[in-house]
Amino acid sequence: MTTTNTKGQRLGYIRVSTGKQDERLQHDALDKVGVLKRNRYTDHGVSGAKTSRPQLDAMLDDAEPGDIITVYKLDRLGRSTAHVAQLIEELATRGIHIHSVGDGLDSTTNTGKAMLQMLAIFAELERSFIRERTTAGLAAAKAQGRTGGRPKVLDTKRAAQAQSLRDAGHPVPDIAKALGVSIATVYRITKARVA
Incomplete structure (x- = not known):
């Protein structure tokens, strides 16, 4: 050796x-x-x-x-x-x-x-198997009318409510607490008010 x-x-x-x-x-x-x-x-x-x-x-x-x-x-x-x-x-x-x-x-x-x-x-073989399983799973879900990804935390109505609260100047932590979601979620689904 x-x-x-x-x-x-x-x-x-x-x-x-x-x-x-x-x-x-x-x-x-x-x-x-x-x-x-x-x-x-x-x-x-x-x-x-x-x-x-x-x-x-x-x-x-x-x-x-x-x-x-x-x-x-x-x-x-x-x-x-x-x-x-x-x-x-x-x-x-x-x-x-x-x-x-x-x-x-x-x-x-x-x-x-x-x-x-x-x-x-x-x-590398393990990575290719994971890619194949992921692609097959997404294709099967699409065929059944489902889309991939994480389900939305807030529906459209509550997301609009979060945006209007943020536009009104409410602090993001307060909005998150009121809607029962994380602070990160509020930042992700809303835009800062332009002054």
Whole structure:
């Protein structure tokens, strides 16, 4: 197994979704491969579904070409295959390697690179399936006379009422409270009065 020469440092990323989860297993895995405690970034109580996470973002900002980002498993980086593959691809273009201890993936090796390329292929396949399902679902809904998208929060009459209240100079928070909708909804469905 051929290994790529790396001159950087090992950075570790740990994520637990809830406060009840124990991160010890992840720390143990990073200990075994020599990730120093000062080089670890930990997100507590943050879902993997979120693409932006404070400590993940900080680590990605700090990472430099030649560094190896180490995780216990790839699912710590994100929930969807597509998001993880996209992140790995971005790291690769920056010259940053990825090592997933539990999955046995290490992009500093030729085998690891090949496995990560396969992951990218499966992620693209997953994206194409999602696009196909979305297109088919929209076509089926249209055939049944339904349109896609979120249902309107306010009917036309109540939207006009919101606009007239705003035109009369009532504060947006008061309008939202009176109509039982969010402030954002009032801003979205009304226009500011031109002076």
